[in-house]
Amino acid sequence: MENAAGQLAEAQSLLAAALAESDERMLHDxxxxxxxATAEAxxxxxxxxxIRAAGEVAFRSRRELGEDRLSAKKGCRNGVELLARTTLxxxxxxxxxxxxxxxxxxxTALIGDTMPARxxxxxxxxxxxxxxxxxxAAIVDTLDPIRARVGDLNVEHAETALVxxxxxxxxxxxxPFAADEVRGQAxxxxxxLDEDGTEPIEERAMAARGISGGLTRDGLVHRRxxxxxxxxxxxxxLLNAYLSPRSKPTFNDADPDQPRDPRATAQARHDVFASLIDGAARSAEAPTMGGAAPTVLVSVRQADLTAGSGSGFIEGCEAPISLRAVEQFVCAGGQQHVLIDGDGRLVSLSSTDRVFNAAQRRAISLRDGGCIIPGCSIPAAWSEIxxxxxxxxxxxxxxxNGVLLCWYHHRTIETSGWRIxxxxxxxxxxxxxxxRNGHSEAETPWRRSTKSRTQLAxxxxxxxxRQPVLVE
Structure with a gap:
């Protein structure tokens, strides 16, 4: 171990030489x-x-060692400063x-024996x-604060499952679960494990809740x-409902060639907040258009829809959209058959079909909790069915027969390789x-997918x- 630094330096040189003339832009997908993946490994x-080195430097620089602590020997006030100077x-x-x-x-125990890490x-x-x-970090930062309340055995059981x-x-x-999924599971x-741990926090939160008065500075009113x-x-x-990519009025996200919303997230949230204030001032009811919820109208010829070729059109938008985008609209929002004869007369009009109603959407949202593709963080309010x-x-x-998918995964479900x-x-x-890490489709089991916290709990x-653990 004394030669570890030299071995690492040699490995660094070999790695630098191996990558010196590589160009990731020239690689196939x-x-x-x-x-x-190899770089991440x-x-x-x-x-x-x-992490281990930082933990050891922190241990040797702990305050109780006084002038014998490592940081003091190197002329630093603490281990953080010492490592900042050493590592940059x-x-x-x-x-x-x-x-x-x-x-x-x-x-290290008081008698000098070595004990396992926390x-x-x-x-x-x-x-x-x-x-x-x-x-x-997701595992440690979530479980360590509750250890005193739930006991070492329960924390160990949770650690086992999360690792x-x-x-x-x-x-x-x-x-393997991605880091964000691990944090959610934690x-x-x-x-x-800590069913009563939220009550003291909520009591403090009740006392601290509030909206401060505004302070005008640089033409803006700042509130906390x-x-x-x-x-x-x-x-x-409410913000999600208006910031959802499917409900932004300015840009058509169904067309990948359209520009993205140039606003920063904070700016977009501010503008939505302004709209909410105006809406609340005018009426307590949700806005309607012609007695119905605002609806994006997409038209396509039946022949094109049957053949799977051609284009569709969004009312109010000059650019045509692909049949894939039309299929996504139909899957999420339903369809209505309108028969127009050669002279342009309306001959017949069917009722709307293949659209999930509000009650079904609420039920599916509770079951799925968000886009069901693992690793996707889009919430239920932003997702389509x-x-x-x-x-x-x-x-x-x-x-x-309905599941929540975000706009992107819904749009690409036929081509991405994900199966449901x-x-x-x-x-x-x-x-x-x-x-699949080299496994065939037959070797890869189906994985139950939900983002619902109640179901996960x-x-x-x-x-x-099945494996009871007692609190110490």
Whole structure:
């Protein structure tokens, strides 16, 4: 281990030489993805060493050592400053590494014996390069604060499940969970294990809630808002409804050639807030157009729709859209057959069909919780409902045949390689070939997919019942 720095320096030289003349722009798609995955695997090993080294520097620079602490010997006020000077990384990054390093560093008992780290399984997975920094931080940062309330055994049980999900495969998933999914799972574990932990927090929140008076500066009125979670959730739901890519009035996101909204997110949220204020001032009811909810009208000839070629048109938009975009509109919003004769006369008009009603959408949203493609963070309010078995193939417009997909995954579901299957009314997915780690489609199991926190909590509760853990 004394020669570790020299070995790393040699590896650094070899890596630099190997990459000196490489150009990722010249790689084919699969080769580019393979290079990216390999680089991330190397990065996980490097991150693990960074974390361990930072944890060791923090331990040797702890305050109780006085002038014997490592940082003092090197003329620094603490370990953070010492590492900032040594690595040139930001103090924020170093602080995060130190916190995680302390959690995965073996502990020393008062009598001098070596004890396991607080998160031994995270430490092992980090050292092996199987667990990344983001996933490790999600596990430690969520479970460590509740340890005193729920006990070491419960935290260890949650750690086991989360590390298994993050490194995969497991019985429930053929693929490792991405860091954001791990963080979401960790939050569910927190709510299951620490059922009473939110009450003291809510009491403090009630006392601190409020909206401050405005201060005018540089032509703007600056306010501060501290909202209770349930109030903020209602506010976010309204923002989501208006900021959804499908409801922006200025740009047609169904056409990839159209420009993107040039506003920053904060600017867009401000403009939506202004619209909400105007709407609330005029009426407490949702706005309607002609007695119905605002509707985007898309027209296409039946012959083109049947043949799968040609173009469709959005009323008020000069640019035509592809039949794929039309199919997406039809899948999400329904269709109505209008028969026009050669002279332009309306001959017949059918009722709207193949559209999920409001009650069905609420039920599907509660079941799926958001876009069901693993790793996608688009919430239910932004998602569309997709017919798993296409309407043209006999699929019914029922909750057992509808799933939530974000606009992008809905638009590309036929070409991306993701597969969806309803098993006993529950959505399951299979990844595309490039995410199967060399496994064939037959070897890759269907994975149940939901973003619903209540369902995830229920799944974890049943898992706990099979493997009960007592609070110390």
């Amino acid at each position: 699969d080769a580019l993805l393979e290079l990216t 190397v990065g996980r090993l490097v991150d693990a060493l960074r 990384a930001s103090e924020r990054t170093i602080t995060q590494r130190m916190r995680l390093g302390a959690a995965v560093r073996p502990r 998160f031994e399984q995270v430490a092992d997975a980090l050292r092996a390069g199987a667990l990344g920094y983001d996933s490790a 298994a999900a993050a490194t995969g495969p497991t019985i429930e998933s053929a693929l 939050r569910v574990w927190e709510s299951v 808002m501290a909202l209770l979670p349930e109030v903020d959730a209602k506010f976010e739901s 997709h017919h798993v078995i296409a309407y043209r193939d006999g699929g019914e417009t029922e909750t057992c 299957l309803m098993i006993d009314g529950v959505p399951h997915v299979k990844p595309p070939p490039w995410l 229920d799944l974890l509760e049943r898992q706990r019942e």
